[in-house]
Amino acid sequence: MARWCDRCASNLTTVAVAYSAGADSTALLLAAHRRWPARVVALHVHHGLHAAADGFESHARRFCGLHGIELRVDRVNAAHDAGQSPEDAARLARYAALASMARDAGADGVLLGQHADDQAETLLLALSRGAGLPGLASMPEFFERAGMRFGRPLLDVPASELRAWLLAQGHAFVDDPTNTDERFTRNRIRAVLMPAWDACFPGFRPMLARSARHAAQAQRLLDELAAFDLAHTGMPPKIARLQSLSRDRQANAVRYWLRISAAVAPATAQLDELLDQISACTTRGHRIHIKMGPGHVAREGEHLQYTPTL
Structure with missing residues (x-):
């Protein structure tokens, strides 16, 4: 597990991990803690969007206490404004809270637990919306938000591998009930399209991840061209x-x-x-x-x- 984190955190003195208490972030937190046992701090954001949020925080406190991991918690108001999607509002609030907690902990970056399934879902969602190259590039491995660096070391790792590792080790995690609510497009993709792709194209996740990397490379070239043209205009x-x-x-x-x-x-x-x-x-x-x-x-x-x- 620890090898997945090396590229994102090898130069950080304090390793901050976004920890929701779900399976993906639990696997990432444990991998980081085993690799850097005295340098890891878990960051938990309480969105207050559904009743289960209190239970997530309680589980996070118990789990981190059991493993001797420092935990920081921030409660945010993730309510969306008129014309703003609930997902966008929650995401903006989450990144702002993670960046603030990381700075307070003395961390220069935050590790996120998105994995290969998340990347595949993001690409399929972008295709369904007719997105251009920025959307097709999906989630970058490294990026900056709210003045903080973020890294996603698990983008090549399937969700099933993460869960299998946790279950084999006997580690507890929570499941977000909103992840099965098919009113949300991403959840419909997860429930309907992903199994269909698995049936037709076994092992498709690395292929979609490769397509996303190609799109990201093409977008970087277009950005270089745009910078050149704007130097003229x-x-x-x-x-x-x-x-x-x-x-x-x-x-x-x-x-x-x-x-x-x-x-x-x-x-x-x-x-x-x-x-x-x-x-x-x-x-x-x-x-x-x-x-x-x-x-x-x-x-x-x-x-x-x-x-x-x-």
């Missing part, structure tokens, strides 16, 4: 200089600009409309004003400008 981009690029390179540059400057991912229809307006912008009085995420892109003189809605 300026930041924010000058409309006339955008017009000197092909439409595909315009789309790539605008996506990249919006992502790095405003954390906005435009819908396909919105981006197509913006590119049409850029093409038509040949007079001084031409107006551009298009909704984009939680704000809008507008023409400001010779440049495009993104303004969030207050």
Whole structure:
């Protein structure tokens, strides 16, 4: 088990592990604790979204006490705002809480327990939504969020292997009852599509993971091209200089600009409309004003400008 953590935590003095008390994070926590017994701290986020959350925290406290692992707990308000999905609200609250607890513990990074099944589900979910390369790249092994580094050392490990290891060792874990609620798309993928893929393509998980890595590599190349093109157009981009690029390179540059400057991912229809307006912008009085995420892109003189809605 410990070998799965080495690439993510070998340079960290304190190893923080996001610990939900479920099977995946339990396996990761134990692997890290065995590898670095004096350096591991478990981070548990209590979302308060369902009645079982109190039981998860109680189990986490008992388990960490039994194994002599330091545990930190943060209770957050993960309620979603109007127009925001409950999953997005919970995810944002969770990452913010994990980053804060990790900093307080003196950790430079946090290990997460997502595994090969999670990666496959993420890719299938992206395909169902018609996602572009950023979505098809699925979950990266390393990333930064809320000012903290995160690592996923188990992306090549099937969930069945993790559970088999825990059961063989006699370790207890909890099952989140919401994971079987098929009102959520990801749960329907887990319950219906994943068994069908297993039946048709045994051992498909590494193949989907490979596709995700190819998509991530292609996206990195597109990001390099976008940075090159934005060095030409300026930041924010000058409309006339955008017009000197092909439409595909315009789309790539605008996506990249919006992502790095405003954390906005435009819908396909919105981006197509913006590119049409850029093409038509040949007079001084031409107006551009298009909704984009939680704000809008507008023409400001010779440049495009993104303004969030207050």
